[in-house]
Amino acid sequence: MEKKYWVPALEKANDVLLTISEQPSGLKLIDISKRLGINKSSMFSLLNTMEELDWVVRESDGTYSLGSKLGYIGNAFFKQFSLIDRFRKEASVTKHVIQETIQLAxxxxxxxxxxxxxxxxxxxxLASEPGKKLPAHSTALGKAMLAWLDEAELKALFQSxxxxxxxxPLTLRSRDALLAQLQVVRENGYAFDLQEAVMGFCCVAAPVRGSSGEVVAAISCSMFQHEWEQKRELAISEICALAKRLSHV
Structure with missing residues (x-):
């Protein structure tokens, strides 16, 4: 079966990384070339590029091991599960205070x-099962994270x-309206979705930050619109407090 939009060079790089991971500091260029059936010239280009990217390290004896960039990526991968574990523990308390569902994205x-x-x-x-995606501009979660991108990044994401x-009918329809709302989010530290994703539901969200202060995720709670005025202040307070507890700052 044909692999549509497949990038062969990336597949080769993946094969090289897997091969090195099986025998770190044990294989030279010629060894990897023979194992994968890739000619020496192509293998040299691959390894040289991967070395520049810190994906692999060429040892003094000419063998290869995995580079520090892969350690960073792997650490980030596992940290997201740590965040989910902490979210489940902390949010299980918050949801009973607000009496509403809490979401992480x-x-x-x-x-x-x-x-x-x-x-x-x-x-x-709520249609917010893990793995589901929604347009960021239509959700409080999205706005709570978009607000901390610079204007160039935002215009690259929303080119039209x-x-x-x-x-x-209440979803934001223009980039200018979104940028104006994101300024308010930055000032307040939290974002709203007032029936912009689902009619009849309102939502408040706050950003979760990593150890360097960067926004790595966001949390929110959603509720029926008729409950919003009654619970709005409690929801803001509890969601902001939960976001702070989940943040590494």
């Missing part, structure tokens, strides 16, 4: 990816003045 380009949620019993189940898709 991260930003992926112009979308939010839901990672976990602590759910309260409700006649309506018109925002799409529009999930409800």
């Amino acid at each position: 991260k930003l992926e380009q112009h979308e939010v990816l839901y990672l976990a949620k602590e759910e309260m019993p409700s006649p309506v189940r 003045e018109e925002l799409e898709p529009c999930l409800t």
Whole structure:
């Protein structure tokens, strides 16, 4: 079966990394070339590039081991699960205080990816299962993370003045409107979604920060619109406090 949009060079780099990982500091260029059936010239280019990127290290005896950049990426991979574990522990308390479902998500380009949620019993189940994505501009979670990007990054993500898709009649429709709202988010430290993702539901979200102060995720709680005015201040307070507890700052 043909692999559409496949990049052979990336597949080769992946094979090289797996081969080195099986025998670190044990294989030279010629060894890797023979094992993978890649000619020496191509292998030299691959390894040289990967060395420049700190993906691999060439030892003094000409053998190769994995580089520090892979350690950084691997650490980031496992830290996200640490965050989910901490979220489940902390949010299980917060959800009972607010009596609403709490959600955790991260930003992926112009979308939010839901990672976990602590759910309260409700006649309506929120469509925020782990693995689901929604447009960032339509959610409080998305705005809580987008607000900390610089203007150049935002304009790269939203290249058109018109925002799409529009999930409800209240979804933000222009980039200028989004940028103006993100300024308010930066000033307040939290974001709202007022029936912009799902009609009948309102939401507040706050950013979760890493050890260097960078925004790594966001948390939110959603509720029926008719409960919003009654619980709004409590939700803001509890979500901001939860975000602070989950942050490494």
